[in-house]
Amino acid sequence: MSAAAAVLREEIGGQPAVWRALVARGAQVAEVAAALDALDPPLVRIAAHGTSDHAGIYATYLLRALRGWTVVRDSMSMPLYYGSPAARPGELAVGISQSGETPDVVAWLERAGREGATTLAITNGEGSSLARIADHVLAIGAGAERSIAATKTYTGTLAAIALLAGQLAGRGPQLADALVATADAADALLDGLDAAVAPVAAALARIDRMYLVARGIELATANEVALKLTEVCYLGAKAMSATAMAHGPVAALDADVPLWAIAAPDATLPAVAEAVRRARAAGAPVIASGPAAAALDGAAFALPVPVVPAEPLLSPLLSVLPGQAFAWALAGAKGIDAGAPRHLRKVTSAA
Template sequence: MTSPGQHMAAEIAEQPAVLAGLVERHAEFAEAAARIAARPPRFALLAARGSSDHAAIYAKYLIEVLLGLPAGLVSPSTVTLYGARPDLRDVLLISVSQSGGSPDLVEFTTTARKQGALTVAVTNTPTSPLAAAAELAVGIGAGTERAVAATKTYSATLLALYLLVDAVRGGDGSTAAELGPLAERALEVPVQRAIDRYRFADRIITTARGYSYATALEAALKLAETSYLATRAYSAADLLHGPVAAVDAETAVLAVTGAGRGGAAMQDVLAAVAERGADVLALGSACEEVPAALRIPVPPVAEELAPVLEALPVQRLALGLALARGGDPDSPRGLRKVTKTR
């Protein structure tokens, strides 16, 4: 018999080794990048669901900032439900799925390939229907994940997307060389005070800007699916465009504040939520520089890689809160490991 959260805890702990192993596979990403460079795209599209959708949003920032290409997220239902057949010549489609089994992503990828796109699958299941449907497939190599909540597959997907984009721009992956040891340090950061403080919270807002917006989205999902908390993620810019009016002293705000331009742009929203008496938990490599009730520091790294490390204490926080609230994050109600949509 397993204890509550046993699988999730074990898989969180595996991440330093998983990330280090990915960095060592740079040659595989370079090979895929060469295929992409041989067919230079006009722009990129990303298809994903769930946690993978947050990884895709991270990839959108990578592609637009590091490659200078416009990028967007697709709506698979335009093809699967409405039968659209867009002209995708000279377009790069990256489909992201841990399982590679969601029918809508497989169908969209198949259609995109027929419509002229160069299709790339990023998945943890190299033998999946999605990998078969795409022209190129990149495995994230995280190994079997038994917990329902994605942990090691999420961080590995982020790193795989970074290594792919970095290789396309001619990088050698050296920026990510120390991620394994840095991940070990990130997992050692204490989160118990935050667990004790927020175990009775009714609602939590997560917010960030730039690359770390993906972290805010993933944090909201992890807290909702494991602890059943009412969560909502916002870009810090969007939070100021109206939703901040709902923030008060009963609101907990998890603000991702890393070093770099995205973290620096958090100052206005932090000032606004502080005026309304919100209880702020700052997480990130620059968390000591902002006003907050509690802080969870993350080891500093290049801004474009920060979300890989930020995800780790978020996962530990979600695990701890789920257990403190009497739940089992390995068996969240109403959820399965693979969700199939069309």
């Protein structure tokens, strides 16, 4: 194992500590929440790329489920290239960037602020360009992420969003306690994760394509795991809603194109189970993951995660962990250095 791959695995294992540190800094989250609560925006716009955009998917569900706000993942191209307004007065514009230096996210948030929106930066770069131009900053506080593939900044962003949404819903202490319990569950899961993913990686080492499906809040997980498999293992990995798979993509499934299904124990489960049924009928191997993995019949491999009884909306923090660990293990099985993906650099800059 290279030193870079060892760093990636270390950062995967260090994620629960980031969540606990966010809970310990709850006063900062409460301050931001108080300001946004007073605003009570008619619309929340989110702009982000890549891993941060997947955190934005999570935010659309959390802010709607816990506070009732209408949230959209907005187009940066419309204002930056086509002259449309970035936002309107009274709205909340949220820029998510781990580095805080993604050029078009910075430009979009700055323009939204000029046009009268209240602006919020969610970033690990507290002194970054994004943080400097925002009205409010929600700092992830994950420390320096040395690996190119983002892991702790992704789940740190999810944790920060969950704490913010909890405060906005008047449930701040309950969400904080649930996040600590989730961190404890993650520690236990991580202890056995390498042993769990190793045989799956060995069995699938020859694959070069994969579909990932979920519904609802776990769509963030499907998209994030697909990105990790793409950047670390060079797979053609595609994430989609479980119901979207029937509209064409199912035709590409066969014995060489597995399906990774992420199942939650809620009303979305039947849709995911149906996608699994269709994948099996097409002869595709199925990897069942998520807190309801055991409910998916006929999976070739199972990578379940614990249920979070105190707050099911936190389950994506756990569901992504097998995907991160599997990407790391699959890269090794393919002879790829997981810590040094080709053609990539760590921080998006304005250079």
